[in-house]
Amino acid sequence: MSAGASSRSRLAHTHLTGAAPAERVDFGRRVLVLRRWKVAVRVEWRSVTVCAGLALAVACMAVLALMTGSYQLSPGQVVSALTGGETGLVHDVVVEWRLPRVAAAVVFGAALGVSGAVFQSILRNPLADPSVIGFSQGSYTGALIVILVVNGTYQQLVGGALLGGMATAVAVYALAYRRGVQGFRLIIAGIGVSAMLGSLNTWLILKADLDQAMSAAAWGAGSLNGVAWNQVIIGGVCIAALLLVAGMLSRPMRQLELGDEAAASQGVRVSPARLGLVVVGVALTATVTAASGPIAFISLVAPQIARRLARTGGITFAPAAFVGALLCLAADYIAQHVAPTPLPVGIITVMLGGGYLGWLLFTEARRRL
Template sequence: MNRVDFGRRVLVLRHGRIAVRVEQRSVVVCAVLTLAIAVLAVVALMTGSYHLGPGQVVAALTGGETGLVHDIVVDWRLPRVAAALLFGAALGVSGAIFQSMLRNPLADPGIIGFTEGSYTGALIVILVVDGTYAQLVGGALAGGMATALGVYLLAYRQGVQGFRLIVVGIGASGMLASLNVWLILKAELEQAMAAAAWGAGSLNGVSWDQVVIGGACIAVLLPASGLLSRPMRQMELGDEAATSQGVRVPPVRLGLVVVGVALTATVTAASGPIVFVSLVAPQIARRLARTAGITLAPAALVGALLCLAADYIAQHVAPTPLPVGIITVILGGGYLGRLLFTEARRRL
């Protein structure tokens, strides 16, 4: 029987009539990223005003510690670490979806306005309804979907090209940012201060309730993105090529937009807009795995690692505790500048 040479080592996983081909390098990269996440998570659980040893952290997580150590690890620090990992993974997958679908490394939900639209929806819920987290998720999802629909319609001209959608999205993001500032200025002082602090992107107020609700939403959305990953990769070749391979492009694109916006909205409702993670994570993952296109699993793990590392820097390395969104802006802004410079040199 002849073997197909894919140009690199692959693993073929079979279960009955179902076979999945996985590149060995991607498996190794995912394993290394998982180990790095585990180490950094333990370090984050150890670090604080009350320092703990690694043995105490592991014992508290496995039920071997009770009392103060258990309360510090499980009740106080673990929700923040879990939120950083879950939300970072969600942002990494969301960025991978839009960058793959639009075939552009600048296709980030924060840049093309979807994050800002989710922030607007959640902000209206905060200032007008003063709602629960579930209502915030609904408001953020409605705002993100409305923004996605508006950007899509404005960018449509005998089809949607990635570059045109990005340009329209940047304009929509600027207008929504102005609207958000106006909403905050018109609000009561106490509400405005809380909304402004939340809008910087922070994990300070995250509780187990938000982690459970947000984690449940993300647990549904991540498998949905996995089901769409194969047609998503086929669409990277172009709509006509994907259609010739049996992909129904319009419903697949709609499903990708819904999943990507929902992931962003879930994170925005819990912690405010944590920007640039969804821009940086897919590209770093692609370079580490050396894949032809963007793959979701490495992007999710890189996003989780970046978000956890940024939150650790914001809380324990910075001179004063900062919102995690400020650190991601610094890191992501530098990466965006490098990306724009690289793209400009490539076109010369």
């Protein structure tokens, strides 16, 4: 049979049966549909696969971090201690000494990944990051005032960081507003506000007592050294609630990526949705900052890596959270066990994030040539 006759045969089959031959039908990307009561959630299978792979990588990295230290352990001892099979010194090393740090790295990294995804999505700019546009510096300023002036508790630190971050967000939005807020203008205003707050933070540290100044400076580098179980539990509960709210706002966020007019035509209340997303993003950053200081660049890098792994049209929360957790855990492992001397995790993330930022700017410049 000739090629033309074969083509006519397929067309006749389509006309008579109402369906094209199975090998030629393209149903698009495979989607997993979850239905519960009156709620239906559609998730792409590739995103599910990527998240499962990232979760496995996070688990392996966590076991490696729990094994490594001045008192070396085997994987079997770590798993046994986590499941209650070990007592005595091994249990204390794994559960009481090392696990809070590992859990904090996972939880805080996930929070930073989602925070970066929020700002990069609503501003439609891969450079939109809380540490770049000043929100992290604002949270650090609020927490620093609580540390140096009030000498407050962790709950007061969370409140101060949240107030500082929200005040900075209001200031940046006011400076960037000109008949609306454009992403590039907001980033430029945020960089200027961040530089001013950095100077203010330096002045606060210089005016403080020596002991307070040294502890504040070390904490300001972004470190998980002093994280205890109470901070992990309180911060984890706050972050879990914020991630739930972020999940509820994920659909309006995806529609906002199309532009305000397109989102409004689909029934999205643009201003309340954007305000809710900004509050969630700032609150996630503030919670992490209050516990461990400003850990920079994870919220910049994680969403972009997640988007490339999942190959989604926009930025999604779940892959960004898993990538953020993996990056924070790996950076802390490098800072503690690979570097010549133990370092704050924020120093490693700045090094990695700075290299990524340079690569991103270089690729964007080449694309426009």
